[in-house]
Amino acid sequence: MSVVDEVTEANQSYASGFAKGDLPMPPGRKFAVVTCMDARLDPARFLGLEEGDAHVIRNAGGLVNDETIRSLVISHHLLGTQEAVVIGHTGCGMLTFTNADLHEKLGPDAESIDFQPFPDVAERVRQSVETIRSHPLLPDSFGASGFVYEVETVRIEPV
Numbered sequence: 001m002s003v004v005d006e007v008t009e010a011n012q013s014y015a016s017g018f019a020k021g022d023l024p025m026p027p028g029r030k031f032a033v034v035t036c037m038d039a040r041l042d043p044a045r046f047l048g049l050e051e052g053d054a055h056v057i058r059n060a061g062g063l064v065n066d067e068t069i070r071s072l073v074i075s076h077h078l079l080g081t082q083e084a085v086v087i088g089h090t091g092c093g094m095l096t097f098t099n100a101d102l103h104e105k106l107g108p109d110a111e112s113i114d115f116q117p118f119p120d121v122a123e124r125v126r127q128s129v130e131t132i133r134s135h136p137l138l139p140d141s142f143g144a145s146g147f148v149y150e151v152e153t154v155r156i157e158p159v
């Protein structure tokens with residue numbers, strides 16, 4: 001079965017049992033999650049989220065960078081979230097390469113791109129939390145906390 005067929009079939013199954021079509025746009029639990037795109041992480045499951053509960057912002061590494069800030073500013077100022085939870089994880093792919101590696105692999109078109117790899121997950125999460133706490137477009141009242149998710153045990157530990 002093709003990917004398109006697989007996802008279409010899965011969606012039809014999901015839609016057939018769905019009864020929450022009138023949820024409001026603002027997240028009901030008033031928080032945002034920032035985490036990695038890693039396929040092993042299912043934030044809805046490991047954080048107990050239902051549809052309508054929270055914003056989930058994902059990218060390679062679960063980084064808080066300019067693009068993440070864009071989403072968090074919209075999340076807070078337009079949609080009422082009051083807190084962000086940043087979650088890195090053990091065994092992250094972002095630990096496995098350097099910019100020089102990718103620049104060599106991809107050639108000149110990639111040379112100007114910072115792929116934002118990092119050597120220490122907990123430290124990178126702490127940096128991300130600090131970026132949120134100190135950002136001028138997010139008020140002091142906007143909370144930020146950080147965790148590392150262990151892929152083997154699915155437990156989160158604060159950093």
Ligand SMILES: [Zn+2]
Binds near residue numbers: 038
């Ligand atoms: Zn990752």
